[in-house]
Amino acid sequence: MANQEITLKIPIDELFSKFEEHLDIENNRRILFSGKFGIGKTYFLREFFKNKKDKYESYHLFPVNYQTSQNEDIIEFLKYDILIEIMKKDENIFKEEYYANFLDLQRLLYIWAGDNLEKIIVAVLSFIPKLGRPLQEIIGLIKNLLEFKKQMEKGEKGVVEGFLKRIEEKRITETDYISEIIKEKIIEQKGEKKSVLILDDLDRVDPEHIFRILNVFSAHFDSENNELPNKFGFDKVIIVADYLNLKSIFHHRYGQNTDSSGYFSKFYSVEVFTFKNEEIIERMIDKIISNFNVKDQSVRGLIHNSWFKLILGDIINGSLKLTGEEKLNMWQLLKGVKFQLPSFNVGRYTKDPRYEFMEVELLMKVIVHTLISIFGSENDFISALEKIKRNSVNEHRAYKSLSFFLLSEIINLSGKYELEEFTWKQYKIKVNTIDKVVVEFLYQNKIVPSSMLFYDLLIEYINQGLHNKPISPL
Helix, strand or coil, rough: CCCCCHHHHHHHHHHHHHHHHHHHCCCCCCEEEEECCCCCCCHHHHHHHHCCCCCCCEEEEHHHCCCCCCCHHHHHHHHHHHHHHHEEECCCCCCCCCCHHHCHHHHHHHHHCCCHHHHHHCCCCHHHHHHCCCCHHHHHHHHHHHHHHHHHCCCCHHHHHHHHHHHHHHHCCCCHHHHHHHHHHHHHHHHHCEEEECCCHHHHHHHHHHHHHHHHHHCCEEECCCCCHHHCCEEEEEECCCHHHHHHHHHHHHHHCCCCCHHHHHHCCCEEEEEECEEEHHHHHHHHCCCCCCCCCHHHHHHHHHHHHHHHHHHHHHHCCCCCCCCCCCHCHHHHHCCCHHHHHHHHHCCCCCCCCCCCHHHHHHHHHHHHHHHHHHHHHHHHHHHHHHHHHCHHHHHHHHHHHHHHHHHCCCCCCCCCEEEECCCEEECCCCCCCCEEEECCCECCHHHHHHHHHHHHHHHCHHCCCCCCCC
């Protein structure tokens, strides 16, 4: 089970056509790609552009990795990051033979610092830890610097000075030199394809920098009200974030009464593209559970138990239909595939060899601890259960049998009679103590699904800490 996080792939290709249709809308230059954190936005975009590489040349950046301070201009970091992405695609793109015909990195460095190349090297080195990039990805910048130094020592300074004079004639400001280089190289690299810049996890960037990035990539117009091209000349810019998070950050910064909708409308051309993959995930739940990472062979049978799959599947499905923070995301769902959860260690509950693995008491405890791990905490799991139970409709026998177990833990069933009737909270319940099953029940004198009683009992079971109680001896 060692590499399951790699081999278990979510079949998202059926969602490609919908996004491509949105991407191909005429003049749709800026896209706000929205979805809850952890839902799989990054994975989807990587797979999409991997499958569409004959049509798009994509540059995928993660500004959240930049280690910037509030007084540093994050756009300068983006410029370096884009250059690195360009060189990853073609390490020779900045090594043109005829310097007079191309804008390239070497000339830029000369313009910045003249003969004082050592300071430039120190400056580039200082960006290495701040960009959050592996060293080998940034080393290309250093190589270009050293090669340029050799060229300068060979007496090619005049060529560069001639280039500088032509640039001045074009009236490009000093701070735009690197932008011009990026623009030229993007055009050169994309060929007949569309160039796409992806700025991922933007809602996780420091608020001081979020709005600086957004403003740079917002719509701009000339004196005749014609929309200007995207920054750096990209055909399309995709902002990846949870739109609701962005609005929340905006209101926190500028006040609740500020018009956030009007502000954010500048950052997407047509409409917000909301990424949804719930239907695919629902079809994958059984496969996800079946592929839980369980190293102990004696425990492996648990994940194939029909009741285990039923309870986990229903609760996970119920969570996917929620809209708030209780809704599970992809990262949470795949926890049990990527890691062996503590709940799959039988020794956590008992070391007595007499116990049969499929005993209801052990099964119930493993179910609870597995779901607590997936949701993140007891409180988060209970909060989700409170909402899920409102839409629960399952009448499977497992719910009546497991409800009997939960009742026997929460209250003392005498077990003296075949049938016992009693009241628990707002339920009137009748149980068969011989068959160990709930026979019938009413909630506020109304018939409700068996799963609803089970969820209420489960909440009480956890609240009383009974899921952490040692397994009772045989």
